[in-house]
Each structure stands twice: as C-alpha cells, then as structure tokens.
Amino acid sequence: NAGVTQTPKFQVLKTGQSMTLQCAQDMNHNSMYWYRQDPGMGLRLIYYSASEGTTDKGEVPNGYNVSRLNKREFSLRLESAAPSQTSVYFCASSEIRASGNTIYFGEGSWLTVV
Amino acid sequence: AQSVTQPDIHITVSEGASLELRCNYSYGATPYLFWYVQSPGQGLQLLLKYFSGDTLVQGIKGFEAEFKRSQSSFNLRKPSVHWSDAAEYFCAVAPPLTGGGNKLTFGTGTQLKVEL
Numbered sequence: 001n002a003g004v005t006q007t008p009k010f011q012v013l014k015t016g017q018s019m020t021l022q023c024a025q026d027m028n029h030n031s032m033y034w035y036r037q038d039p040g041m042g043l044r045l046i047y048y049s050a051s052e053g054t055t056d057k058g059e060v061p062n063g064y065n066v067s068r069l070n071k072r073e074f075s076l077r078l079e080s081a082a083p084s085q086t087s088v089y090f091c092a093s094s095e096i097r098a099s100g101n102t103i104y105f106g107e108g109s110w111l112t113v114v
Numbered sequence: 115a116q117s118v119t120q121p122d123i124h125i126t127v128s129e130g131a132s133l134e135l136r137c138n139y140s141y142g143a144t145p146y147l148f149w150y151v152q153s154p155g156q157g158l159q160l161l162l163k164y165f166s167g168d169t170l171v172q173g174i175k176g177f178e179a180e181f182k183r184s185q186s187s188f189n190l191r192k193p194s195v196h197w198s199d200a201a202e203y204f205c206a207v208a209p210p211l212t213g214g215g216n217k218l219t220f221g222t223g224t225q226l227k228v229e230l
Contacts (some may be wrong), residue, residue: 012116034219035218035220040223041222042118042220042222043204043219043220044220045218045219052149054167058217090158092218102160103148103160105157105158105159106117106157107157108156
C-alpha cells in the first residue's frame with residue numbers, strides 16, 4: 001500500500017544545475033500537489049494539478065515547472081537551481097468528493113542547493 | 115485569501131498533562147479544516163479533519179479538535195500527552211469546493227516538546 005511515493009529522498013545540487021523530483025500515487029486520485037516546507041513558514045503550495053492535463057500555479061511557483069505526465073504521476077522540475085530553493089519538498093494527492101476530501105502526503109524530498 | 119494562524123511556535127508539556135494547540139483561520143465561509151502531525155524527518159500524517167456536522171471531531175492517537183465558528187478556531191486537544199507525541203503539528207484549511215483542486219493553506223506549525 002504505497003500511497004504517494006517521491007524520489008529522490010535526498011539530493012544535493014550545485015547552483016545552476018537542473019533536476020526533476022518525481023511523484024507517483026496509486027490511489028487513483030485526480031488532484032496532485034507540490035509543496036515546499038521551510039522552517040517557520042509551514043508548507044507552501046508551489047503548483048497543483050486539479051486533474052490530468054491541467055496544472056496551475058500555487059503560492060510560490062517562481063523557479064519551478066511541473067508536468068502532469070498521467071493520472072498517477074506529477075513531476076516538479078528545477079531548471080536552474082538556486083540556494084533559495086533549498087527546502088523539503090512534499091508531493092500530495094487527493095480525490096474530490098462532495099462530502100469532503102483528504103489530502104495524502106509523500107514522505108518528502110530533502111533538497112540542498114550549494 | 116484564506117490564512118491560518120498558529121500562535122504558539124513552541125509548547126512544552128509534561129508527560130500525562132493535557133494539551134491544547136491553538137489554530138485560528140481567516141476565510142469567508144466555513145472551510146474544510148485539518149490537523150496534521152510531522153515527526154522529525156517524516157512526512158505529514160493526518161490526525162483529524164472537519165468538513166461539516168458535529169463540531170467536536172475525534173482523530174487518531176487520542177486527539178480531538180473542536181470547531182468554533184464564532185471564534186474561527188479549530189483547536190487541537192489531547193487529555194493526556196505521551197512522550198511519543200513530541201512532533202510538529204500543523205493546522206490547515208481548504209476551501210469547501212465543488213470542483214477543481216483542493217488547495218491546503220497551512221499554519222506555520224507548533225513544535226511540541228514532552229518532558230518526562
């Protein structure tokens with residue numbers, strides 16, 4: 001029962017390098033999200049995908065791109081990493097129900113940009 | 115825009131003592147409300163949620179929360195804290211929705227320390 005799976009779990013990048021964080025969910029959820037977590041700031045939404053084929057900006061989208069590859073997978077790309085992007089990144093997914101929905105999180109990806 | 119305030123950055127309680135973590139939100143209507151817990155190096159685990167109905171919500175690990183519309187609050191409580199409850203706790207809100215993505219807005223978290 002995997003839920004939401006993120007890779008890699010840890011990554012160190014040099015400034016200017018690019019990388020992609022992968023996320024997959026096996027719960028058949030329509031909606032997927034990328035958040036970043038920084039000390040004292042809680043979690044902030046970077047991008048989300050309400051359904052397959054759609055993506056929208058969240059609170060802090062600058063410096064990131066996303067791809068909703070299919071219903072299961074939602075990737076986050078850093079084209080030119082900056083030290084300000086050092087953070088813990090969480091992927092999440094949810095289903096939309098009239099009675100309310102629960103958002104499930106992956107275990108996080110720790111990214112350091114030097 | 116919706117916002118969430120967790121006024122206590124750090125809280126220390128003795129094991130066996132009661133606990134209350136505060137959460138206030140700002141939103142035009144009654145949002146969906148959540149409490150998540152995060153242990154060091156781990157992801158977020160849902161403790162409980164409020165969508166509608168009974169304003170006292172029971173969650174996992176003996177936690178409960180009460181929604182008070184008049185105070186725009188959703189405080190988390192536990193009658194007797196265990197050492198394993200030491201973690202960071204996040205309150206979150208999401209707009210009641212009829213379609214589209216459901217985007218959580220998080221508070222800045224409360225770090226709970228439990229003294230033995």
